[in-house]
Amino acid sequence: MSSRSGADLALLLLGSYRNLVDEVVRELATRGYPDARPSHEYAIRAIRAGAESASDLARRLAITKQAAAKTIAALVERGYVTTETDPADIRRKNIWITDHGIGLITESTAIFDEVRARWEVRLGAAELAELETQLAQFVGDSPINLDAPGWAAGQELR
């Protein structure tokens, strides 16, 4: 007796994501990070989780290295990271997160958790936890996990 269609489900997922992320971006702007985009946050998290170079980051985010290079350029421009040629391999450019970058993910983590906490109040802790478990099943085959390569996998790695 499900009244909802598959297409509706897609819009529910997208809408929930956008509400969550829009809120975080809006709040980040008021806390001193007006130029932070969601992709910047994900990239910095991936770098913090171990991506040391552009190629590294590309693999972890499952995007092309060209796209990763552009993202890194944007991060450098905004002062969130710096790059430095690897002394042991002059092709590589190692990425370092600046204090400003650390500040960004610290704030953004806090805001994400605040919004999640509000959702928890609405739904109940157990229910939200269950929802997350269920969603995890849907992404289970292709984990979006910045701590590991292939977060948007299913696409072959580049």
Place this chain on the structure above:
Amino acid sequence: MSSRSGADLALLLLGSYRNLVDEVVRELATRGYPDARPSHEYAIRAIRAGAESASDLARRLAITKQAAAKTIAALVERGYVTTETDPADIRRKNIWITDHGIGLITESTAIFDEVRARWEVRLGAAELAELETQLAQFVGDSPINLDAPGWAAGQELR
């Protein structure tokens, strides 16, 4: 005892959405609609739900009318809709969905429902229905609903 962070929740939502939609796009391609993009489907659905002109569509999708015009141009190019000047108001260009367009949303609806059915098998019908109800709460303030204006609302209408 929630082990998950708010940022993880965002990635779960996005990942679930992408898995669902990617599957639909992939399957649509094999069923004779290799050029169909998700935005095309949403636009045609909105048109079918009552959007008769570009400005109309823009309001329903909560995008600029320029963006709506571009989408319509893409739909015309692919043969999913045709446009025709409104005899009663020569500024307006009424949009008509072609048989090809009807075919697209018929197939896409079926595929969406097939994928949803697979998820239902995994989760159980009651659980999936509950998940949808919960997600609906998150988008409740700003309903993504192609049957009504402002599906991505929160942004002011244009």
Place this chain on the structure above:
DNA sequence: AGTGTTGGTCAACCTGGTTGTCCAAGTCAA
């Protein structure tokens, strides 16, 4: 030493949007 792999870069392009500007056509009130 030669071959293959890897890291990075340039250039062009795509999608799905955005602003800003403008105008012709419709609406409505005085």
Place this chain on the structure above:
DNA sequence: TTGACTTGGACAACCAGGTTGACCAACACT
């Protein structure tokens, strides 16, 4: 009926976040 406002559409330029494809220098591995 005329003048003021609103609406529908279109032009141009731009942006974010990707993509392909071609390349080259540097490293790694026989």
